[in-house]
Amino acid sequence: MPPLKRKRDYARIIIILSGVLPLLLGILFTAIDARHTVEQQQISAANTLLSQAEKMSDSAWDMITWLRRFHYRPCNQFEDELQRAGNLNAYFRAIGKLEGETVTCSSAYGTNPGTLTDMMRRAPPVTGKAWWSLSLAGTAGVPDRPAVIFVRQLADDEGFWAIIDGQYLMDFMSAIGESRGYRLSMRFDNGAPITVGEAPPPRSSLFSAQIYQAQSSRYPISVTIETPGAELMRAWRQVTFIFLPMTAILSILLMVLTANWLQRRISWRDEIRRAIHARQFSVHYQPVYNNRTQSCTGAEALLRWTLPGGDSIRPDIFISAAEAEGMIVPLTRHLLDLIAEDVQQWQVEPGFHIGINVAADHLQHPAFVDDMLKFADKIKQTPLLITLELTERSLIKDGEDVARKLDRLRADGMKVAIDDFGTGHCSLSYLQTFALDYLKIDRGFINAIESLSGETPVLDAIINLSHKLQLEVLGEGVETALQYCYLRQRGVTFIQGYYYAHPMDNDALIAWLAEHEQQPMRIEDSDDAQLHPS
Structure with missing residues (x-):
């Protein structure tokens, strides 16, 4: 009987759809939850990186504050102290003093004259501020390794500077991102990016690379974390085994939630009315x-x-x-x-x-x-x-x-x-x-x-x-x-x-x-x- 057969076919389709729909919803929700999990991991990693970068920045500005004791003093009077401070303090590639844009003394290069532009291998930024920091692709002494320079310029055209070796940040970034395949990038102000990790291959799917960016609230430091699709897939698999069984009780849960919602609406109305009468x-x-x-x-x-x-x-x-x-x-x-x-x-x-x-x-x-x-x-x-x-x-x-x-x-x-x-x-x-x-x-x-x-x-x-x-x-x-x-x-x-x-x-x-x-x-x-x- 063709009509009866059609009804049976329609019934099968409806049964299949009713079974597939919760499955599709489960896949969608687990994919969203996986992305959320990865995002939380990215937030944690970004906060850790920013915290370390802020600590390094604090050290740099503390060093510059210490250097200000040599204000108005010629370099030959504190050259030994400068070299000792540059060698004994962690993170620093070099520290020194400026007159205008001229580097008058340096813990790494002594009193050999040079310019800030030459040392940075680029022109100083125009910030309008007496203090600034900038990430660099390299310096004159170490051109192939990133660094971060911190400069404090005083009103009398003198100033002080400190350079942190970017290798410290790169090692720290590698330790955080290696286990999850992150590509990490950090920038100080609008300087050159300090980057570790390989760029994830481009994919146009549900599990394409996920990018998260964060900014320090204390310093002009930004961090970009790029998570590859493979890490998202791994997080999705972990969530799937937990989330999908819940689809079986979805309808019951919705009824319970609806009943609770209606009960709360009624109770709010009655409670407000009673509270008015009870003052x-x-x-x-x-x-x-x-x-x-x-x-x-x-x-x-x-x-x-x-x-x-x-x-x-x-x-x-x-x-x-x-x-x-x-x-x-x-x-x-x-x-x-x-x-x-x-x-x-x-x-x-x-x-x-x-x-x-x-x-x-x-x-x-x-x-x-x-x-x-x-x-x-x-x-x-x-x-x-x-x-x-x-x-x-x-x-x-x-x-x-x-x-x-x-x-x-x-x-x-x-x-x-x-x-x-x-x-x-x-x-x-x-x-x-x-x-x-x-x-x-x-x-x-x-x-x-x-x-x-x-x-x-x-x-x-x-x-x-x-x-x-x-x-x-x-x-x-x-x-x-x-x-x-x-x-x-x-x-x-x-x-x-x-x-x-x-x-x-x-x-x-x-x-x-x-x-x-x-x-x-x-x-x-x-x-x-x-x-x-x-």
Whole structure:
């Protein structure tokens, strides 16, 4: 019977596919896991190599620091000490002194004159820095073996240099990479690569060579590790025997995970509701410093959840759960009630800002405006000014409706701030589309500040853009005097972060305001020393 035979054929195909699919998934997952395993091995090897290179660099800069004792002294007065130091210290091929680009003395070649270019067999790099390092394919004395040169140039045109023999690095690299067939390459700044190992043959398959690159956080040193496909294949075989049997219980595992996920969703909703009724939530406040008035002129309200046993649930966890469970609006209303209770006890100057984080779902809720107006009515006896802090994604959906709501609330005296600016997906045009008062710079950009004279182009661009749009700027997550002074120099009015004050509960805030509200920011001595290095 042809129709029956066709059904049997279709059934066989479905059975085969149902058996092959988990196998294919297993092969795919084991291949991914094998690559991950190899990557972890590469990361470990790269960290080890960078650590050794950093130690060698530390030795080189320590040697140059020691050489500076011979500043202003002619070479013939310390030639013996120079040779002894160059011979007795590990790693070094030669050390010496410079005048301009002239090598005036060397532990290897005495006082024979020469130039830095001749010794390096290339022109010195143009770095604009008084100190620099560079990997070399060779030097005048040893042209066929790599080296690394370290140079410190002083203001009076004198300088000192040290050359580390690249053989030390090559031996160390060989010891790490030989067992796995790595091809390792290390570069100091934009110098010549120091390379060991054979280049893997080119392959266009699932197990082609895998490349990993890493950069030192302390020095301009980069490492490249190239793993051959044969090593990936070996790692895949090891993982396969462990992973493939798990495909037999994949469907059971998915059911268990789904059941747990559903149970957790239900429990989160119920737990948040119970916590609101049990008053397990409280509000902490983080003061905001005003550079113009040199005083505290506001505070951000931060919701906290403390369980009866004293343990706390992280805000990012319960807020995300509340948004997923549709509980963010009741939770925000509870936050407003808690704030209204707390602020009745505050003794602050008129115009003191109270910053309130507004979730996107609440902002787009039909009752949002009424909720905020009711809150404003509850605190009307206080001199507080309400600031609504919105994330960028809050403005993306239903933009016209959101704009009308914000205009309505601003007409009643409230202010609007964009929180964590630069981390969302908001178009820059929104800064002009919506009526805004403040822009809060995300702490990720502020963490990029490394020195007062350094450049943080994205941060500077945000600050300049805010000034052009006549928006007040607040820097979040300021934790050091360096960050504070950098922002103050660039006209950032408001500062918020651990450097000024930690978040605190209502009682602690009242005591803190009584003592610190009118006090100007005090730069700590230890941080101040870092701002003005000798």
